[in-house]
Amino acid sequence: MTANTAPAPIAALRAAVRDDPAARGRALLVVRLAIALYLVELLLNLVRPHTGQNDPILSIFQKASGGGSVGRLLGTPRLVFWTVLAGIVIGALIQAVVLATRPDERRARALTWATIAAMLGPFGLIPVTVVVEYPAQSLACVPGTAFVLWLLHHGQRFSRVPLAMLLVAFGWGALIVFGLGRAASGLAFGTANGFLAKGGKASLTSQIKSQYHVIDLVIVHLAVVNALLVAAGVVLLLVLFRHRVTDVVTGLVLGAAVGLGYNLVESAMFIRLFGSFSAFNGTTGGFEYWVRQSAGLLGGQATFGALLGAGIGVAAQARRPGERRRAALTALAAAIAGAIATEVLSAWLSHLVHDHIDMGGPFDTLVVSPFLWLLPQVPFALVAVVLLVLGTRARAAAARTAVSAETASGPAITRQEAPFLIDPALRLWTLTGTWRLHGWTGLRTLRRLQMAQLDLAAWRWRHLDDAGGPAREEGDALRAKVMRLKTRTGAPAAPRPGQATPRPGQATPRPGQATP
């Protein structure tokens, strides 16, 4: 199927993805690092001390996973494990073929994408298994998650991350971060169990203590691996997708979308499992739904993903290598430490408070327990919000400069249109007024025009100093698109401030119709 005959979403995705050798090389590097991490985990699990005669060569082959609920939470289905291994072998073979045959550009491109799909794709089977096993819980999590995704898409000022990029970020979180993170942590659970439970046969107390230590290590491991995978996903997306602006807001939005995808699958699993274990731990599936999909929908992995993505966005924006390293490493440290601290401190606070408050009552369910879960995350959420505000302000300042420069250089953005493009509130007012004057068609037309003008302004922002060569061609194409939109349908006149607008239902002139 050629690009011309592909369905519209696939064609849009192809158009959004960069396909040059440099981008593909960087993408392959990220994938190889992720696979190397998994292989190290596999090797450590192989060489772990075996605690009994029936201890299998890999801990994931153990019946009932040997760890009760924790084992089930981290378990990898055997078929999925073999598929993962087969995928890695196939990917390595494809790379060997590429090295040996030196294929032409078109074939090399196809083989690169095949390698990435073979190596990473099978990890996605782990979350797919969760969603298929727990369809009702997964479906229940869709509305809240879709709302936050909508918010992330429409909440950006000046220049939005392309929708395809945002959706791929969400998919990376749901499939790869969850799948690879669970697969690696499942192996780490067995490895830690083998090393720490070695001398724990003496007494039941020492065995219980060693289990606590193993669980602590797995929490740390999961936080580290998840953060690394979120960072890898944001880097991969920034490398592969065409986008106008790379800054703190871009990274923050992408990181939050990755965390949101992870959160969806994790919520479905926890709602089901904690519902099943409610007789033992007192937590019901309904409570888990409330905490994860209502009160804490923007918390947890979404918050830490946003923080980490923001750091990578700042690193990509910084010019000095020292600033880049500082931005990426501090964000990574904050995300890892925050995830671990949230797990430990929220449970500790819960122990403290529930000695004095009746557990399971309405006040506890609606207020106390969500508050205790969110409390350790509040400082990180505040940092993320302030980063968003600063990034948005920086964008507004840059937009003013870019729009002014573009206004001076041609008719694509006129002096009358400039204030509407710079001020989001004014732009929203214009769109609302246009909808009341011209209906949905007028609204869509004006919105399309404004988005094209903002794209042009974002291009100008990137090329304030060097608007020559290929950049100039890109700018010309963007200007041509704006002029085409202006002349094709006859852009509806935006209502001026103070102009009376008719009520919906009142006879209104249609777009293109002459107005007095």
Place this chain on the structure above:
Amino acid sequence: MDEKRPPSAPRPQLLLLTAGAVIGAVLLAAALVVDLTGANDPQTPAMPTPVRPTMPSLPTTFPTVPPGGSGLPTQLPTDFPTQMPSFPTDLPSIPQMPGGAP
């Protein structure tokens, strides 16, 4: 990343990220303290202490002679009975069976 970067230097954002890392380090240290002190370990029910039966204390002295007694007997009694008791000879006769002799 070939996308050209905006010219502004993100210094306040770098400071905020550093602040986030410091907050993370502090909370991580707090979590470590909570973990190492076992404050977060699940509370297991206290095992009942088995009640050990106490051994009765044995008497350490021999019983003393009650007041008025003449001491412990030192010889077996000798005045055992030597004759068998005599049985009575005037036993009553068997009564008549109702309805006469068979």
